[in-house]
Amino acid sequence: MGFEHFWLSGFDQIHAAFWTYLVVGLQNGAVYAMIAVGYTLVYGVLGLINFAHGEVFMCGGFAGVFLTRGILGSRVGSGWGSVGLILAGIVIGGLVSALVATGVERVAYRPLRRRNAPKLAFLISAIGASYFLQTIAGKEFGYGVNLFPGEVFEPGKVMFTLFGTSVHTIAVVSIIAAVVMLVVADRIVRATRLGRGIRAVSQDAETSSLMGVNIDRTISITFILGGVLAGAAGFLYSLQSGIVQNAGTEIGIYAFTAAVLGGIGNLRGAALGGLFIGLFGSFSVPFAFEGNVQWTEIYTFLILVLVLIVRPTGILGEKSGRTA
Amino acid sequence: MTIFSSANLKRLFTILVITAVVALMTGTPGSSSAPPTTGVHGSFLERVSWFGFFAAPRWTVFLTLGVIVWLLVSLYRPRARAIRQGLDHVMAAPRGLTAKRPARLTLMAIALVIVIFLPKFVHESFWMYLIVEQIGVWILLALGLNVVVGFAGLLDLGFAAFYAIGAYTTAWFTGALPVPALFHHHIPTLWVIPIGIVAAMIFGVLLGTPTLRLRGDYLAIVTLGFALIIDDFVEIQNGVTGGGVGTSAIPHPALNLGFYHFDWGLSPTPYYYLCLLFIIVFIVVFTSLEHSRIGRAWVAIREDEVAAESVGINPLKYKLMAFAVGAASGGFGGVMSAGLVGIINPSFFVYSVSVNVLVLVIFGGMGSIWGVAIGAIIIQTATSYLDNYQPWGYQFNDLYMYIGALLIIMMIFRPAGLLPSRRRAREFAAAEGGEEIHTDEVLTGDQP
Numbered sequence: 001m002g003f004e005h006f007w008l009s010g011f012d013q014i015h016a017a018f019w020t021y022l023v024v025g026l027q028n029g030a031v032y033a034m035i036a037v038g039y040t041l042v043y044g045v046l047g048l049i050n051f052a053h054g055e056v057f058m059c060g061g062f063a064g065v066f067l068t069r070g071i072l073g074s075r076v077g078s079g080w081g082s083v084g085l086i087l088a089g090i091v092i093g094g095l096v097s098a099l100v101a102t103g104v105e106r107v108a109y110r111p112l113r114r115r116n117a118p119k120l121a122f123l124i125s126a127i128g129a130s131y132f133l134q135t136i137a138g139k140e141f142g143y144g145v146n147l148f149p150g151e152v153f154e155p156g157k158v159m160f161t162l163f164g165t166s167v168h169t170i171a172v173v174s175i176i177a178a179v180v181m182l183v184v185a186d187r188i189v190r191a192t193r194l195g196r197g198i199r200a201v202s203q204d205a206e207t208s209s210l211m212g213v214n215i216d217r218t219i220s221i222t223f224i225l226g227g228v229l230a231g232a233a234g235f236l237y238s239l240q241s242g243i244v245q246n247a248g249t250e251i252g253i254y255a256f257t258a259a260v261l262g263g264i265g266n267l268r269g270a271a272l273g274g275l276f277i278g279l280f281g282s283f284s285v286p287f288a289f290e291g292n293v294q295w296t297e298i299y300t301f302l303i304l305v306l307v308l309i310v311r312p313t314g315i316l317g318e319k320s321g322r323t324a
Numbered sequence: 325m326t327i328f329s330s331a332n333l334k335r336l337f338t339i340l341v342i343t344a345v346v347a348l349m350t351g352t353p354g355s356s357s358a359p360p361t362t363g364v365h366g367s368f369l370e371r372v373s374w375f376g377f378f379a380a381p382r383w384t385v386f387l388t389l390g391v392i393v394w395l396l397v398s399l400y401r402p403r404a405r406a407i408r409q410g411l412d413h414v415m416a417a418p419r420g421l422t423a424k425r426p427a428r429l430t431l432m433a434i435a436l437v438i439v440i441f442l443p444k445f446v447h448e449s450f451w452m453y454l455i456v457e458q459i460g461v462w463i464l465l466a467l468g469l470n471v472v473v474g475f476a477g478l479l480d481l482g483f484a485a486f487y488a489i490g491a492y493t494t495a496w497f498t499g500a501l502p503v504p505a506l507f508h509h510h511i512p513t514l515w516v517i518p519i520g521i522v523a524a525m526i527f528g529v530l531l532g533t534p535t536l537r538l539r540g541d542y543l544a545i546v547t548l549g550f551a552l553i554i555d556d557f558v559e560i561q562n563g564v565t566g567g568g569v570g571t572s573a574i575p576h577p578a579l580n581l582g583f584y585h586f587d588w589g590l591s592p593t594p595y596y597y598l599c600l601l602f603i604i605v606f607i608v609v610f611t612s613l614e615h616s617r618i619g620r621a622w623v624a625i626r627e628d629e630v631a632a633e634s635v636g637i638n639p640l641k642y643k644l645m646a647f648a649v650g651a652a653s654g655g656f657g658g659v660m661s662a663g664l665v666g667i668i669n670p671s672f673f674v675y676s677v678s679v680n681v682l683v684l685v686i687f688g689g690m691g692s693i694w695g696v697a698i699g700a701i702i703i704q705t706a707t708s709y710l711d712n713y714q715p716w717g718y719q720f721n722d723l724y725m726y727i728g729a730l731l732i733i734m735m736i737f738r739p740a741g742l743l744p745s746r747r748r749a750r751e752f753a754a755a756e757g758g759e760e761i762h763t764d765e766v767l768t769g770d771q772p
Contacts, residue, residue: 132725
C-alpha cells in the first residue's frame with residue numbers, strides 16, 4: 001500500500017464517517033478536559049505535575065463501576081432510573097477521587113512540603129503513590145477490565161441519530177456533565193473567595209500566606225477540586241470503556257498533554273486542550289497504519305513533544321507565570 | 325501529659341489508617357473474575373463493609389496491633405529524641421567505617437574476594453541464574469540510571485525504552501528478528517555491545533535534545549511517554565520485531581580470537597564473571613566520571629542551574645551528556661540481558677521496569693555508586709525471594725505495591741538513600757534548612 005493511497009484512504013474514511021469521529025472526539029475530549037483541569041490546578045499551587053493524578057481518575061472509575069454494579073445487580077436500569085444512576089455515579093466517583101487525592105496530598109506531598117524538599121523528591125514520591133494506587137486497585141479489583149453491566153444499562157443505548165450517526169446516551173451525558181462541571185470549576189476559581197485563595201497561592205505562596213491565606217487548606221482544596229473532576233471523568237470514561245487498573249497512565253498522559261497544550265496553570269486552556277486532544281485522537285484513527293490504534297497514541301505523544309519544543313507555554317499561555 | 329491528649333489521639337488515627345492499609349496490602353486479593361452484574365459480591369467493598377470487616381479475623385488482629393503500636397509510641401514519646409539519635413548513629417555507621425582510605429580499600433578487597441568466589445558456594449544453577457539475571461544485569465541498569473538521576477538530577481522514567489533498544493538491536497544484528505540483519509550479515513552477540521550502546525545513545529540524544537531544555541517534571545513525563553510508545557511500537561510491528569511473542573533465537577555470546585575460543589553457553593557461571601567484569605568497569609568509569617570536570621559540572625547544574633550557567637557551564641550540553649550516558653548504559657543492559665536470556669518480548673520492557681530501576685537508585689542513594697550497587701543487591705534479592713517463594717499469601721504483582729510504598733517512605737524519611745552520597749545528603753539537608761550549599765569541596769581544582 002503506497003503512502004499516498006494510505007493518506008487518501010484516511011481522508012476518505014473521515015469523509016464517510018465525519019460525524020462519528022466528531023462525536024467520539026467530543027466525548028473523549030470532555031473526559032480529557034476534566035482530568036487536565038486537575039493537572040493544571042495542582043500545577044498552579046505547587047508548581048509541580050501531580051504524577052498520581054491519573055490514578056486519582058482511575059479510582060473514580062472503579063468507585064463508579066462498583067456503585068452501579070452494587071445498585072443494579074442484574075436488574076435493568078432505564079429511564080429516569082438511569083439518569084439517577086449516572087448522577088450518583090458522578091457524585092460517588094468524584095467523592096472517592098477527592099478522598100484519594102487528599103490522601104495523596106497528605107502522604108506524598110505534605111511531609112515533603114513541610115521539609116521544603118527539592119522538586120525531585122516530590123516527583124519520586126508522587127510516582128510511588130501512583131504505582132501504589134495502581135497495584136492496590138489491581139489487587140483488590142483484578143487486573144482485567146471491569147465493565148459496567150453493559151447490555152442492561154441504558155447509557156449504552158442509542159439516544160438519537162445525527163446525520164446517520166447514532167449518538168449514544170453516554171456521549172451526550174459525558175459532554176453535558178463536562179461542560180457543567182468545567183463551568184462550575186471555572187466560576188469557583190475565578191469568582192469565589194476560595195478561588196481567590198487558589199489564585200493567590202499560584203502567584204506567590206509565601207506572600208499570600210502573609211496576607212492570611214491558609215496555604216495548607218488551599219492546597220488541600222485544590223487537590224479536592226481536581227479530584228472531584230477527575231473522579232467524575234473516571235466514571236464517565238468507564239461508562240464507555242470500562243476501567244482497568246493501569247488506565248491512569250495512558251489517559252493521564254493524554255490529559256497532561258492537553259494541560260500543556262492549553263498552557264499549564266490555565267484552567268480554560270486545559271479545557272480547550274482536552275477538547276483538542278480528544279478530537280485529534282479520534283480523527284487520527286483512520287491514519288493508523290494497518291489499523292493499529294496504538295498509532296494514535298504515538299501521534300498524540302508527538303503533539304506533546306512538538307508543543308514542548310515550539311511553545312512550551314501552550315496556546316493560552318501559562319497563567320501563573322512560573323517558568324522555573 | 326495524658327495519653328489521651330489530642331496529639332496522641334491524632335497519632336492513633338494515623339497509626340490505625342496505616343495498619344488498615346497494611347492489612348489490605350498483605351491480605352488476599354479481591355475477586356478478579358466477578359461477572360459484570362454481580363455487584364459488590366466478592367469484591368473489595370464486601371470485604372471492607374461492616375460485615376465482611378469483622379468477619380475476617382485479620383482485620384481485628386491488625387487493628388489490635390495498631391493500638392499496641394500506638395501505646396508503645398505514646399509511652400516512649402518522651403524518649404523519642406534519644407531513640408531517633410540512636411537510630412541516626414546506627415545509620416551513619418557505614419559512613420564512619422568507610423571514612424578512612426585504608427578501611428575503604430580493605431572493605432573493597434573483601435567484597436571483591438567474596439564476589440569472585442561466590443559461584444563456588446552457590447551450587448544450584450537456578451540461584452546462579454537468578455544472581456546474574458536479577459541482580460547482575462540490574463546493577464548495571466541501576467548504575468546507568470544513577471548517572472541521570474543521581475549525578476545530573478534529571479528524572480528519567482523511560483529507562484526501559486533504552487533497555488529495549490539495546491535488546492532489539494542485539495536481536496536484529498544477530499539475525500534473530502523476522503527482518504534480515506543489516507547487510508544480511510550476522511554479528512556475534514559480544515560485538516553488538518558497541519552497536520547497542522551507540523543505538524541507545526542516538527535515541528537518547530534524539531529524545532533529549534528537545535526535552536532537556538524543559539523543566540524536570542516535563543522531562544519525566546516525556547520520557548515516560550517515550551517508553552510507552554517504544555513498548556507499543558515493538559508490540560504492533562509484528563513483521564519487524566516479532567510482535568507480542570518477540571524472539572527466542574538470540575545466540576549466546578562467544579569469544580573467538582582465532583587462537584582462543586570461548587563459548588558462554590548455557591551454564592550461568594561464565595555469565596556471572598562477564599557481568600562482574602562489566603560491573604567493575606562501570607563502577608570504575610562512573611567513579612572517575614563523578615570526580616571529573618563533567619561530574620563537577622553535573623553537580624553545579626543540579627544544585628543551581630542559573631549559577632552554573634553564569635560561570636560558563638552549558639547546562640544543555642552536560643545534561644545531554646548525562647542523558648546519553650544513561651541511555652547508553654540502558655542499551656548495554658539490553659544487549660547483556662538479550663545475550664544472557666536469549667529471549668526477548670515486549671513484556672520485558674514495560675513501564676514497571678523503569679520504575680523498578682528507579683527504586684534501586686533511590687533506595688541505595690542517588691548519586692552514590694556504592695549505595696546504588698548495594699541497594700540493588702538488597703532490593704533485587706528481596707524481590708526474587710518474594711517472587712519465587714511467595715511467602716505469606718504474597719501475589720505476583722504485589723511487588724509493585726511495595727515498591728510504590730517504598731518510594732514514598734524513602735522520600736519522606738530518608739530522601740538521600742540508604743548509603744547516601746555525602747554531597748547529596750548535604751544538598752537535601754541544605755534545601756530543607758533553606759541554606760545555601762557551600763561549594764568549596766566541589767569547585768576546587770580546574771574550573772569547568
